[in-house]
Structures are given as C-alpha cells and as structure tokens.
Amino acid sequence: MDNTDTYLLNFKGYYLAHFTANTDLLKNLDDFEIRDDDVFIVTYPKSGTIWAQQILSSIYFEGHRNKTEMVETLDGVPFLEYAAGKIDQLKRPSPRLFSSHLPYYLAPKGVKNKRAKIIYIYRNPKNILVSYFHFSNMMAGLQAADDIEDFMKMFFDGKVTGSLCFDHIRGWYEHRHDFNILFMMYEEMRKDLRSSVLKISSFLERQLNEEDVEAVVKQATFENMKFDPQANYEQILKHDLGRRTDEGSFLAQRCVGDWKHHLTVEQNERFDRIFQSKMKDFPLKFIWDLNEE
Ligand SMILES: Nc1ncnc2c1ncn2[C@@H]1O[C@H](COP(=O)(O)O)[C@@H](OP(=O)(O)O)[C@H]1O
Numbered sequence: 001m002d003n004t005d006t007y008l009l010n011f012k013g014y015y016l017a018h019f020t021a022n023t024d025l026l027k028n029l030d031d032f033e034i035r036d037d038d039v040f041i042v043t044y045p046k047s048g049t050i051w052a053q054q055i056l057s058s059i060y061f062e063g064h065r066n067k068t069e070m071v072e073t074l075d076g077v078p079f080l081e082y083a084a085g086k087i088d089q090l091k092r093p094s095p096r097l098f099s100s101h102l103p104y105y106l107a108p109k110g111v112k113n114k115r116a117k118i119i120y121i122y123r124n125p126k127n128i129l130v131s132y133f134h135f136s137n138m139m140a141g142l143q144a145a146d147d148i149e150d151f152m153k154m155f156f157d158g159k160v161t162g163s164l165c166f167d168h169i170r171g172w173y174e175h176r177h178d179f180n181i182l183f184m185m186y187e188e189m190r191k192d193l194r195s196s197v198l199k200i201s202s203f204l205e206r207q208l209n210e211e212d213v214e215a216v217v218k219q220a221t222f223e224n225m226k227f228d229p230q231a232n233y234e235q236i237l238k239h240d241l242g243r244r245t246d247e248g249s250f251l252a253q254r255c256v257g258d259w260k261h262h263l264t265v266e267q268n269e270r271f272d273r274i275f276q277s278k279m280k281d282f283p284l285k286f287i288w289d290l291n292e293e
Pocket residue numbers: 043044045046047048049050051127131132190220221222223225250251252253254
C-alpha cells in the first residue's frame with residue numbers, strides 16, 4: 001500500500017480516496033468473507049452509485065421504501081473499501097448490500113467464485129468527466145482542478161479515485177464470466193426507470209408487487225432524491241466527507257449531452273482519440289447524445 005499521496009492511496013495499482021479508505025479492511029480484502037446473498041453495486045465514480053444505492057435500499061428494506069425508517073442510504077449500502085458510514089459491514093445481518101468502486105481484479109475471492117450478485121452501472125464517460133470535475137472541486141477529500149483542462153489530464157492519466165475510467169469498465173466487462181453480474185447503463189435507467197427497477201429486482205430474485213414497484217420508482221426519481229435527506233448525501237457531505245465549497249452536490253443532474261456545454265471542440269476531439277485507442281472493439285454501447293435516447 002503506497003500512502004504517499006495526500007489525496008490518493010495507491011492500493012495494488014488502483015487509486016482510492018485516501019481520506020476515507022478503510023485500510024484495515026483493504027489489508028484482508030482478498031479473504032473478505034462473502035455470503036451467497038451479498039449484493040454489490042459496482043461503479044466507476046460519478047456513474048450513478050447513489051442512485052443505485054437508493055434503488056437497492058428500497059427493494060430490500062420495506063422501511064426505506066415506505067419511509068417508515070430513517071436510515072441514511074449510505075448505511076444501508078455502505079462502501080466496501082471506504083470507512084464512511086456508521087455500521088460495521090462484517091456484522092450486518094443478511095442480506096448485506098455493498099457499494100464499491102474497486103476494479104475487477106481487487107474483488108474478494110468469494111465474489112470471483114460467484115458467491116454474490118453484482119450490479120455494474122456504466123455511464124457515458126464524457127458526462128462522467130464533467131460530473132467528476134465539478135464533484136472534485138466540491139468535495140474536500142478529492143484533488144481540485146484549476147479548470148476542466150487540468151482535470152482532463154488527471155482523468156486520462158488515471159490519477160483520480162477509481163483510476164482510469166476505461167480500464168474500470170473494460171476490466172469488469174472482459175472478466176464478466178468470473179462473476180454473477182448484471183450490466184446496467186445509466187442513460188437507459190434515465191430513459192425508463194421503471195423497467196430498470198424491474199430488471200434489477202428480477203436479477204436479484206426479489207419479488208415485488210405492483211405497489212412496491214411504484215414505491216421503489218418513486219423513491220428513486222431524481223426529484224425525490226434531490227430533496228430527501230436520507231438519499232441526497234447532504235448530511236454526510238457536511239459532517240463526514242467535507243465540503244470545499246457550498247456549491248455543488250451529489251445530484252446536479254446533467255442532461256445526457258451536457259458535456260457539449262463544457263468541452264471545447266479540441267478537448268472533445270482529444271477525448272474521442274483517447275476513447276478510440278482505449279475502447280477499440282469494446283462491445284457495450286454508450287449514449288452520448290439526447291437524440292440517441
Ligand atoms: N435519481 C437519479 N436520477 C438521475 N441521475 C441521478 C440520480 N441520482 C443520482 N444521479 C446522478 O448520478 C451522478 C452521481 O453519481 P455517483 O453517485 O456515482 O457519484 C450525478 O450526475 P451529475 O453530476 O452529472 O448530475 C447525479 O445527478
């Protein structure tokens with residue numbers, strides 16, 4: 001484990017947010033005991049993690065779905081590799097739900113033996129870049145960038161939490177046969193949230209009646225999450241993670257083609273060149289534009 005960077009912790013070639021890394025757990029990550037009914041949301045940062053956390057919490061916990069229990073989403077679906085959250089992951093009763101930004105090669109052995117279910121959410125990487133730039137300037141524990149050009153350099157060098165975006169998605173996809181994994185596209189979830197909830201609950205083998213489905217969808221709409229203190233991370237940002245500025249949040253909601261308002265023609269062309277070289281022949285499609293929706 002390389003502890004030298006202020007913001008980034010280099011763990012076996014992968015960068016995590018240093019300030020909140022759960023170093024005790026990381027030491028024994030490979031042998032982290034997996035249960036058959038464990039569920040993991042795996043994402044590259046800014047791909048819809050807290051959205052998926054909200055969907056899973058509502059599918060599994062009636063009290064979350066019906067708003068009769070006040071549990072922070074992060075406590076219901078804590079990060080495996082981060083210490084934030086108040087509950088000890090190991091001691092939680094089944095079924096345990098986890099979030100993670102880890103790359104495929106760091107997954108615990110039990111997950112590689114298909115002893116748990118994984119939902120992997122991927123997103124148009126130009127919007128990831130824009131979302132990540134604003135987020136890094138807002139969250140105190142991440143390295144801020146002077147401007148988008150400055151952030152692009154860090155992003156393409158993989159010197160950000162999550163390392164290189166393209167390696168992340170490629171790695172999980174190319175090793176998909178080692179895992180019990182469902183791939184979901186962020187833009188498709190936006191297009192049809194109800195179908196996405198049904199697809200997820202079916203993969204998880206969780207039976208929901210019509211009323212439950214409606215309740216899960218309602219909890220997971222952007223409009224609900226933005227103003228729901230259990231789901232919008234505002235308290236966690238304020239008290240645990242730390243803000244650098246009052247501007248920005250986990251829920252900014254960029255439209256699918258929003259990157260066009262932030263990247264210059266030259267930056268976009270550079271992005272395309274790097275994307276082509278890194279993602280050549282990659283079979284999953286990405287939606288770059290609203291018209292493609
Ligand atoms: N209910 C929801 N519907 C649509 N997008 C959502 C959402 N909840 C979160 N998001 C988006 O997911 C991104 C955050 O991802 P993560 O949770 O992985 O950090 C943010 O993107 P933007 O910053 O582009 O708005 C946020 O708006």
